[in-house]
Amino acid sequence: QSALTQPASVSGSPGQSITISCTGSSSDVGGYNLVSWYQHHPGKAPKLIIYEVTKRPSGVSDRFSGSKSGNTASLTISGLQAEDEADYHCCSHAGSFTYVFGTGTKVTVL
Amino acid sequence: QVQLQESGPGLVKPSETLSLTCDVSGGSVSRYYWSWIRQSPGKGLEWIGYIYDGGSTNYNPSLKSRVTMSVDTSKNQFSLKLTSVTAADTAVYYCARGAPGYSSGYWGQGTLVTISS
Numbered sequence: 001q002s003a004l005t006q007p008a009s010v011s012g013s014p015g016q017s018i019t020i021s022c023t024g025s026s027s028d029v030g031g032y033n034l035v036s037w038y039q040h041h042p043g044k045a046p047k048l049i050i051y052e053v054t055k056r057p058s059g060v061s062d063r064f065s066g067s068k069s070g071n072t073a074s075l076t077i078s079g080l081q082a083e084d085e086a087d088y089h090c091c092s093h094a095g096s097f098t099y100v101f102g103t104g105t106k107v108t109v110l
Numbered sequence: 111q112v113q114l115q116e117s118g119p120g121l122v123k124p125s126e127t128l129s130l131t132c133d134v135s136g137g138s139v140s141r142y143y144w145s146w147i148r149q150s151p152g153k154g155l156e157w158i159g160y161i162y163d164g165g166s167t168n169y170n171p172s173l174k175s176r177v178t179m180s181v182d183t184s185k186n187q188f189s190l191k192l193t194s195v196t197a198a199d200t201a202v203y204y205c206a207r208g209a210p211g212y213s214s215g216y217w218g219q220g221t222l223v224t225i226s227s
Contacts, residue, residue, distance in 0.1 A: 036211030101154050
């Protein structure tokens with residue numbers, strides 16, 4: 001069970017859109033529509049922003065959207081804001097009721 | 111509002127057992143899955159496993175031989191034990207309600223556990 005691959009860092013200017021990829025295999029990302037994304041500000045608890053690939057929990061901004069193609073899931077943040085600067089982690093069901101997280105991506109707002 | 115709070119020693123010696131507890135307030139520990147997740151310095155999150163209040167568990171295969179989780183409904187808390195720890199187990203440990211991706215989940219603030227002699 002290897003960690004899902006995410007870019008180490010992604011940056012963008014306020015108002016821009018950025019996309020974070022999360023690449024796994026047919027045993028995890030590609031095999032289940034159970035990919036979730038967490039936003040994590042240092043020192044705080046991670047916050048769920050996307051679940052089941054595309055769904056947003058109540059209260060999460062619609063600037064966050066998720067998608068999946070094959071073994072790669074993606075998180076898009078549109079209208080980038082200063083408060084979006086954080087670490088982002090993807091997670092996927094990996095069969096046999098187990099889960100695997102991604103390597104994490106640091107988003108910087110320029 | 112459900113709140114979770116991790117507690118336990120912040121320093122554990124190599125080869126010993128790491129023991130953490132997660133106190134649940136504002137809701138019952140019954141009828142939910144409860145997870146442990148950790149983040150080692152400079153790395154991503156790592157799912158350790160989860161337990162259902164009935165006692166059924168699922169663990170990360172890479173940690174399975176060293177992990178034990180339990181639920182104490184009388185104290186409204188659940189626990190993690192990780193045996194034979196090494197420096198690689200140094201991490202911030204989080205407890206959470208539900209499996210990863212659970213839309214009604216809650217997380218604790220996390221507790222740093224350092225493995226060092």
